[in-house]
Amino acid sequence: MNFRYLPMTEEDKQEMLDYIGVNNTSELFSAIPEKIRFTGEMNLASPLSEPALIKEFQKLSSKNENIKMHPSFLGAGIYDHYIPSVVDHVIRRSEFYTAYTPYQPEISQGELQAIFEFQSMICELTGMEIANSSMYDGATALAEAALVAASYSKMKKTKIIVSEGVHPEALEVLKTYASGPDLTVQQIPLLNGQTDVEAVQDAMDDNTAGVIVQYPNFYGSLENLKEIEKAAHNYKSLFIVSSNPLALGVLTPPGEFGADIVIGDAQPFGIPSQMGGPHCGYFAASKKLMRKVPGRLVGQTVDEDGRRGFVLTIQAREQHIRRDKATSNICSNQALNALAASVAMSALGKKGLRQMALQNVKNTNYLREQVKNRGINIVNEQPVFNEFIIDVKQPVSSINKKLKEKGIIGGFDLSKVDSNRNGQMLVCVTELRSKEEMDYFVKELEGAVNAD
Amino acid sequence: MQTEEQALIFELSRPGRTGYSLPEDELGETDVENLLPAQYLRTNEPELPEVSELQIMRHYTALSSRNHGVDSGFYPLGSCTMKYNPKIHEDIARMPGFAHVHPYQPEEQVQGVMKLMYDLQESLAEITGMDQVTLQPAAGAQGEWTGLMMIRSFHEANGDHHRNKVIVPDSAHGTNPASASVAGFEAVTVRTNERGLVDLEHLREVTGDDTAALMLTNPNTLGLFEDEIIEMSAIIHDAGGKLYYDGANSNAILGITRPGDMGFDVVHLNLHKTFTGPHGGGGPGSGPVGVTKELAPFLPKPILIKSETGYTWENNRPHSIGRVKPYYGNFGINVRAYAYIRTMGAEGLKKVSEYAVLNANYLMRRLQPYFELPYNRNCMHEFVLSGKRQKKLGVRTLDMAKRLLDFGYHPPTIYFPINVEECMMVEPTETESKETLDEFADAMIQIAQEAEKEPEIVQEAPHTTVIKRLDETLAARKPVLKYKKCVDSENKVKA
Numbered sequence: 001m002n003f004r005y006l007p008m009t010e011e012d013k014q015e016m017l018d019y020i021g022v023n024n025t026s027e028l029f030s031a032i033p034e035k036i037r038f039t040g041e042m043n044l045a046s047p048l049s050e051p052a053l054i055k056e057f058q059k060l061s062s063k064n065e066n067i068k069m070h071p072s073f074l075g076a077g078i079y080d081h082y083i084p085s086v087v088d089h090v091i092r093r094s095e096f097y098t099a100y101t102p103y104q105p106e107i108s109q110g111e112l113q114a115i116f117e118f119q120s121m122i123c124e125l126t127g128m129e130i131a132n133s134s135m136y137d138g139a140t141a142l143a144e145a146a147l148v149a150a151s152y153s154k155m156k157k158t159k160i161i162v163s164e165g166v167h168p169e170a171l172e173v174l175k176t177y178a179s180g181p182d183l184t185v186q187q188i189p190l191l192n193g194q195t196d197v198e199a200v201q202d203a204m205d206d207n208t209a210g211v212i213v214q215y216p217n218f219y220g221s222l223e224n225l226k227e228i229e230k231a232a233h234n235y236k237s238l239f240i241v242s243s244n245p246l247a248l249g250v251l252t253p254p255g256e257f258g259a260d261i262v263i264g265d266a267q268p269f270g271i272p273s274q275m276g277g278p279h280c281g282y283f284a285a286s287k288k289l290m291r292k293v294p295g296r297l298v299g300q301t302v303d304e305d306g307r308r309g310f311v312l313t314i315q316a317r318e319q320h321i322r323r324d325k326a327t328s329n330i331c332s333n334q335a336l337n338a339l340a341a342s343v344a345m346s347a348l349g350k351k352g353l354r355q356m357a358l359q360n361v362k363n364t365n366y367l368r369e370q371v372k373n374r375g376i377n378i379v380n381e382q383p384v385f386n387e388f389i390i391d392v393k394q395p396v397s398s399i400n401k402k403l404k405e406k407g408i409i410g411g412f413d414l415s416k417v418d419s420n421r422n423g424q425m426l427v428c429v430t431e432l433r434s435k436e437e438m439d440y441f442v443k444e445l446e447g448a449v450n451a452d
Numbered sequence: 453m454q455t456e457e458q459a460l461i462f463e464l465s466r467p468g469r470t471g472y473s474l475p476e477d478e479l480g481e482t483d484v485e486n487l488l489p490a491q492y493l494r495t496n497e498p499e500l501p502e503v504s505e506l507q508i509m510r511h512y513t514a515l516s517s518r519n520h521g522v523d524s525g526f527y528p529l530g531s532c533t534m535k536y537n538p539k540i541h542e543d544i545a546r547m548p549g550f551a552h553v554h555p556y557q558p559e560e561q562v563q564g565v566m567k568l569m570y571d572l573q574e575s576l577a578e579i580t581g582m583d584q585v586t587l588q589p590a591a592g593a594q595g596e597w598t599g600l601m602m603i604r605s606f607h608e609a610n611g612d613h614h615r616n617k618v619i620v621p622d623s624a625h626g627t628n629p630a631s632a633s634v635a636g637f638e639a640v641t642v643r644t645n646e647r648g649l650v651d652l653e654h655l656r657e658v659t660g661d662d663t664a665a666l667m668l669t670n671p672n673t674l675g676l677f678e679d680e681i682i683e684m685s686a687i688i689h690d691a692g693g694k695l696y697y698d699g700a701n702s703n704a705i706l707g708i709t710r711p712g713d714m715g716f717d718v719v720h721l722n723l724h725k726t727f728t729g730p731h732g733g734g735g736p737g738s739g740p741v742g743v744t745k746e747l748a749p750f751l752p753k754p755i756l757i758k759s760e761t762g763y764t765w766e767n768n769r770p771h772s773i774g775r776v777k778p779y780y781g782n783f784g785i786n787v788r789a790y791a792y793i794r795t796m797g798a799e800g801l802k803k804v805s806e807y808a809v810l811n812a813n814y815l816m817r818r819l820q821p822y823f824e825l826p827y828n829r830n831c832m833h834e835f836v837l838s839g840k841r842q843k844k845l846g847v848r849t850l851d852m853a854k855r856l857l858d859f860g861y862h863p864p865t866i867y868f869p870i871n872v873e874e875c876m877m878v879e880p881t882e883t884e885s886k887e888t889l890d891e892f893a894d895a896m897i898q899i900a901q902e903a904e905k906e907p908e909i910v911q912e913a914p915h916t917t918v919i920k921r922l923d924e925t926l927a928a929r930k931p932v933l934k935y936k937k938c939v940d941s942e943n944k945v946k947a
């Protein structure tokens with residue numbers, strides 16, 4: 001078998017061995033004790049040629065239904081949005097995707113500047129003063145925000161208050177992270193679809209390091225950020241808001257409500273769903289947290305001739321300098337996804353982003369109205385961004401099966417995350433759903449609900 | 453060479469210009485106020501750029517030309533395994549059945565994806581010699597933290613609540629001690645001996661009944677194989693601790709030795725290094741974790757199960773540490789890694805390590821006469837040099853790194869590991885040809901000679917890049933972390 005990624009020739013090999021002064025490559029491995037040498041051949045499938053590899057993966061790929069084949073009403077944290085064609089053309093430039101972290105700024109200005117622009121755009125959308133260069137995803141960004149809150153308080157506060165309107169998987173990730181430094185996580189239930197503000201006020205105490213809500217929340221509703229901010233700051237806790245950044249094209253940004261940290265996932269900007277990752281966590285904060293923020297920060301500076309340029313900065317927070325005292329252990333992040341998000345935000349721009357956000361609101365309201373007109377129960381009638389809940393009064397999985405037979409990918413089955421929500425479906429509508437698709441969904445949904 | 457400042461995309465913006473094309477509005481005019489209450493309505497528009505599609509392409513193309521990737525030239529960044537990223541992987545990852553699947557689609561709709569993940573897990577278990585693998589961690593550091601959380605849960609399940617220390621060699625990557633802290637442990641440092649290996653005497657001293665684990669990179673970050681691994685494993689296990697393998701350096705050992713056979717209990721791999729997931733300018737990565745049977749109950753949720761009727765997700769895991777990442781990991785990177793494993797097979801992967809080690813040794817011997825070689829014996833897939841000799845001449849490792857830029861190379865990792873003075877850590881990888889190694893060696897030798905004869909050339913480098921050395925102190929002292937539109941006296945918009 002020839003291996004096209006390995007340029008070594010027999011002749012090179014011999015010359016190199018001679019130069020080193022060994023007889024064969026095995027001698028180079030002599031430091032490995034005999035006892036732990038692997039002597040057999042690994043039990044892996046035989047090597048494939050490029051054409052055979054394509055066939056094999058096409059086969060695997062075609063075994064999956066995809067959300068571009070059928071109109072999809074599935075959201076719940078990952079959304080099917082317009083991806084401008086330029087996005088993929090940019091991130092396919094191998095100067096970007098085959099580079100690593102820009103440690104050598106003189107030959108990494110492209111990446112550094114792109115990240116600087118990303119940070120700037122995230123600040124604009126969230127209404128915050130600083131933003132980092134990305135996190136793994138929205139959920140780990142949320143968990144790290146909680147850790148920042150705990151380490152920020154000089155009083156060694158150990159309690160995190162979190163709304164149950166936060167994405168259930170983010171809630172789970174938060175609990176895992178919080179168990180490291182032994183923080184307690186207190187959940188606040190929803191009342192009529194929104195975080196119960198009184199329950200937040202009651203839960204607050206001097207030991208509360210941070211209060212976390214999601215806006216719009218997982219179930220689609222907007223939150224009363226004004227009241228929750230007051231409750232948090234009355235006890236000098238950090239106010240942390242998780243936000244779909246696209247929604248911030250029309251919604252008042254959390255920064256204007258006094259948020260200390262805004263986190264979320266930039267997947268709605270130019271990043272395909274790809275089974276849940278890689279996406280792009282973002283982390284924005286107020287200036288006072290600048291030396292507490294996890295991850296890479298890019299800053300503007302000048303070179304020896306006074307030319308503007310960009311560098312990784314304020315690195316004394318990070319693991320490679322501070323080791324066990326670092327504010328986070330993150331090293332590799334999601335830079336290429338942040339680049340994709342930047343390109344998408346640039347393409348949409350000031351006007352397009354707002355227009356796209358509005359289309360989500362309009363389509364969602366239209367669909368909710370239509371579903372309601374067919375006599376199907378709407379669970380949250382409050383203002384929503386691009387998701388709402390319907391009650392189909394029977395297992396959502398069986399409704400989704402029927403919808404699938406009609407070529408529709410139905411909404412998220414909420415009983416999967418809350419046993420009190422049997423029969424509830426979280427329906428998502430983006431700008432990509434045409435009126436025809438929505439009308440078809442309503443018709444088939446009605447048929448499915450009323451069948452037998 | 454364009455040495456002009458590159459405009460920020462914000463500076464290209466002109467009101468009214470567009471680069472988007474949204475679906476036609478079919479629902480007619482509606483007032484936003486009817487849909488969203490006033491208190492939620494954004495009043496100030498976010499200052500995003502308004503640019504045309506061609507402007508976007510020109511802007512990012514210009515930026516890309518100011519960036520060095522593996523495809524641009526040699527990139528011997530130690531510890532990072534900057535090997536070639538196969539182009540076919542980019543095509544495969546974009547196949548619609550991979551790129552456009554939603555993790556909440558019913559399992560029966562995504563069986564192909566689940567099969568791929570399952571087979572990748574099995575392959576990685578075989579490669580590492582571990583019993584079970586999770587693909588959830590997003591990168592190496594998250595894998596470390598996941599593994600340590602599992603070790604913590606394991607000890608707690610045994611009633612061992614006092615094991616609060618994780619031992620980390622002084623040569624370890626910064627993420628190791630940082631991950632230990634995030635997982636709630638205290639990091640304890642163990643010294644490196646004069647052979648560049650963990651000092652066993654010191655290891656014995658710091659190991660005790662409060663030891664939760666030892667984290668080890670093997671080969672270590674000096675590019676040397678910890679040949680006393682069997683003894684180390686015994687020291688830790690006898691004390692009731694667990695052995696954690698940082699797999700960042702796996703490129704040296706594929707098919708040659710396996711962490712499972714060395715005695716490790718938990719292993720993470722960096723699929724973005726050893727298994728060609730492109731580094732993306734800093735990420736995304738993927739950091740799967742493999743464990744022994746004993747630790748398997750503590751794996752993060754959910755677990756992928758293969759049954760007669762197909763693949764399913766198992767969430768009922770009472771001992772699990774919980775979720776570490778939403779959904780199922782960085783699937784897009786895992787697809788690429790699996791394509792690589794299927795391309796190489798057992799035979800190819802073993803060659804990868806054989807040639808990675810051969811290349812490193814050859815380059816090390818070519819450079820040895822000109823630079824201080826702190827550990828003068830065969831290395832594994834990477835080696836460290838010290839710039840001590842040049843430092844005496846007033847030329848620092850940083851200067852030599854900057855001078856390499858003039859030759860079109862990305863420099864080695866510098867000033868890491870921290871226990872070698874003026875360190876340069878060189879990892880050529882197996883995908884580089886002998887010609888490239890020779891040309892790089894010639895450049896390094898020329899720089900060593902310049903350091904002796906005309907040090908200014910090195911001290912003032914780089915000379916050919918789009919920008920000169922940047923003022924990092926200014927950046928940190930007066931941080932400017934975002935674009936701010938401001939208007940100068942001539943009313944021209946300036947940054």
Ligand SMILES: Cc1ncc(COP(=O)(O)O)c(C=O)c1O
Nearest residue numbers: 331332531591592593625700737
């Ligand atoms: C030895 C070693 N360990 C751990 C890591 C951390 O991996 P990651 O950047 O994927 O989090 C790295 C790389 O950066 C490394 O070189």
